[in-house]
Amino acid sequence: MIKIIADNKIPFLQGALEKVARVEYYPGGKITREHLQDADVLITRTRTKCNEKLLKDTSVELITSATIGFDHIDTPWCEANGIVWTNAPGCNSGSVRQYVASALSYILSKEKKKFVDITLGIVGVGNVGSKVEIMARTLGIRVLLNDPPRYRTEGREDFVTLEKLVEESDIITMHVPLNRDGIDKTFHMADESFFNRMKKGAWFINSSRGEVAQTKALKVALKSGHLAGAILDVWENEPHIDAELLALTDIATPHIAGYSADGKANGTAMSVQAISRFFGLYMDNWYPDNIPDAPNSRLELSCKGKNTEDIFNELSMFAYNIAADSRLLKSSLATFEEQRGSYPIRREPEALKVKLLDENENCKKLLMNLGYGVI
Numbered sequence: 001m002i003k004i005i006a007d008n009k010i011p012f013l014q015g016a017l018e019k020v021a022r023v024e025y026y027p028g029g030k031i032t033r034e035h036l037q038d039a040d041v042l043i044t045r046t047r048t049k050c051n052e053k054l055l056k057d058t059s060v061e062l063i064t065s066a067t068i069g070f071d072h073i074d075t076p077w078c079e080a081n082g083i084v085w086t087n088a089p090g091c092n093s094g095s096v097r098q099y100v101a102s103a104l105s106y107i108l109s110k111e112k113k114k115f116v117d118i119t120l121g122i123v124g125v126g127n128v129g130s131k132v133e134i135m136a137r138t139l140g141i142r143v144l145l146n147d148p149p150r151y152r153t154e155g156r157e158d159f160v161t162l163e164k165l166v167e168e169s170d171i172i173t174m175h176v177p178l179n180r181d182g183i184d185k186t187f188h189m190a191d192e193s194f195f196n197r198m199k200k201g202a203w204f205i206n207s208s209r210g211e212v213a214q215t216k217a218l219k220v221a222l223k224s225g226h227l228a229g230a231i232l233d234v235w236e237n238e239p240h241i242d243a244e245l246l247a248l249t250d251i252a253t254p255h256i257a258g259y260s261a262d263g264k265a266n267g268t269a270m271s272v273q274a275i276s277r278f279f280g281l282y283m284d285n286w287y288p289d290n291i292p293d294a295p296n297s298r299l300e301l302s303c304k305g306k307n308t309e310d311i312f313n314e315l316s317m318f319a320y321n322i323a324a325d326s327r328l329l330k331s332s333l334a335t336f337e338e339q340r341g342s343y344p345i346r347r348e349p350e351a352l353k354v355k356l357l358d359e360n361e362n363c364k365k366l367l368m369n370l371g372y373g374v375i
Contacts, residue, residue, distance in 0.1 A: 002279055005035050006043040009341055010066050011264040012288035013043065016272055020281045036060050040279075043271050046072045055083065064274045066267035068092055068127070068258065069209065071178045086274040090127035091266035092258030094348045094371075096207050097131040098320050099257035100173055101370075103205050103231045104136075105316035106251060106323065107171060111228070114309055115140045121169030123162065123189075124176035124208065125150060132173060138369045139312060144169055149184055166194060171203045178209035188214040195221035201228045207257035210235040215242050222248040231322075233257040239336035246333060251326040254339045261291050262348045294347040300355045303363035311363060315372065319349055349373075 002021045006013060007028035017023050026035060028047035036042060036058040044050060044065045051074040063073060063085040070087040078085050108115070120136050122129045125147040136143050144165045151159040166172065180187045190204070190213040198204070204227055206213050215236050221227045222245075229250040235241035238255060246252050265288045276283035299318045303311055328339060349371035356364060356374060367374050 002040040003038060004041040004043060004275070005031060005039045007031070007045050007048060007066075010043060010045060010268055010271070011261070012268045012290060013066075013272070016268070016286065016288075017275070017281075017283075020283070021275075033058060041275055043275075044072065048072060050074060050078065050085070052077050055081070062086075062275065062278050064271035066091070066264075066271045068267070069177065071209070084278065086271070088267040088270040091270055092260065092263030093127040093131050094350070095258045095260035095263035095346075096128045096175070097135055098260060098346075098348055099207055099233065099253075099322065100132050100205065101135060101312075102316045102320045102322035103173075103251065104171070105313045106231070107203050107229070108309060109313055110250075114307075115312075116142075118142070118170040119144060119168055121146070121165040121172040123147075123165065123172060123174050125159075126175065128207075129173075129175035132175065135370065138366070139308060162189075163197065166197045167199070169202060170199060171205065172198065173205040174208045174212055176208050176212060178211055180211075186212050188212070188217075190214060190218065192217040192220070195227065198227065200226055203228055204230045205232075206230075207233040210238055210241075210255075215245055219245050219248060241333070241336065243333060246330060249326075251322055252329050253322065253325045254329050254336045256325060256340060256343050259340070259343045260346045260348050261294075262351060265291050291347075291351075292345050294345050294352065297347060297351065298353045298355065300357055301363075301367075302357040303360040304358050308366065311366065312370075315349075315354070315367070315370065318354075319352060320346055 004017060004021045004023045006023060006025050008025035009028060028045050031048050033054055038059055040059060040061050042060050042063045044063060045067050046069060049072055050063050060083055063083060065073060065087045067087060068089055068091055073085050075085060119142040121144045122132055123146050125133060125145050133143055145159050146162050146165045147159060176186045179185050195217050218230065222230060231251040232249050233253045234255050269287045272286045273284050353373045353375050354367055364374055
């Protein structure tokens with residue numbers, strides 16, 4: 001029977017593999033080489049640094065990360081030493097789209113603008129950015145897209161340079177991986193020059209990786225008033241984040257944009273399925289059957305006398321109140337990790353139901369295009 005060491009905070013995992021493996025659970029940041037001496041598999045999140053120091057002279061054959069990112073895995077070392085690794089691309093893309101939707105609702109309500117009045121710049125058009133693009137176009141927002149790797153591969157004419165996107169966007173949202181070097185380097189992509197080129201009064205949203213934005217440069221842009229505001233879910237040096245930057249942001253959350261119950265379930269399922277394929281465990285289609293409902297999963301909505309912005313704001317507040325998460329972090333910075341570890345149930349629009357109180361085909365179509373179940 002194979003032995004698996006797993007991060008004890010990976011949701012819906014306990015009980016999934018125990019019939020086919022010996023599973024031990026530990027806090028992700030406290031997993032040591034001793035734990036892995038006779039282990040075959042390591043199931044991780046971002047808090048476990050999977051490098052030579054942790055893995056050398058262990059029996060680990062496979063690392064599965066239940067997260068979209070994999071910068072916590074030293075992939076060249078693993079590959080050179082015969083350790084297979086997998087991540088969970090796209091697992092939380094719907095959750096991050098939901099986060100961005102709530103962020104847009106917050107900004108538009110504060111600025112008292114309509115969708116047709118703004119240009120949204122999306123930097124990184126992969127699993128997450130593509131969903132944000134579809135949502136924005138559904139709402140009638142002008143969209144600018146930047147993704148050099150995809151442009152080189154596809155040659156899409158609607159991709160623009162980063163310079164054009166930065167200079168013309170009213171809101172910029174980042175959805176890139178963390179690349180510390182190379183032609184597609186994203187480390188400190190949003191630096192002093194980046195923020196200086198942004199429109200005065202523009203907004204900056206980052207839910208990708210904290211190191212994508214240079215903390216010092218962002219603080220200057222906010223303190224000077226050049227930017228109208230920032231919404232940040234990710235930070236340099238997590239969980240030891242910059243308190244001054246925290247205070248300067250309009251919305252600040254503890255790296256939970258992808259933390260919907262659905263996104264977590266997807267990531268865990270992709271890890272279990274990867275282990276099943278690797279060892280032939282006949283669990284290739286496994287998926288959690290115990291995802292709890294949100295405390296409030298049904299909304300009665302009247303569209304009468306409301307414009308698209310009104311409806312979108314009501315839906316966004318129903319589905320996810322981003323401001324509540326922000327108030328908690330701003331009031332208790334020291335509990336950054338605890339807030340992540342005990343994050344409440346949040347379900348994505350597809351798991352929520354909206355009952356329309358009046359017959360309005362345009363409203364019904366909008367809701368369905370945004371992913372909500374209409375009853």
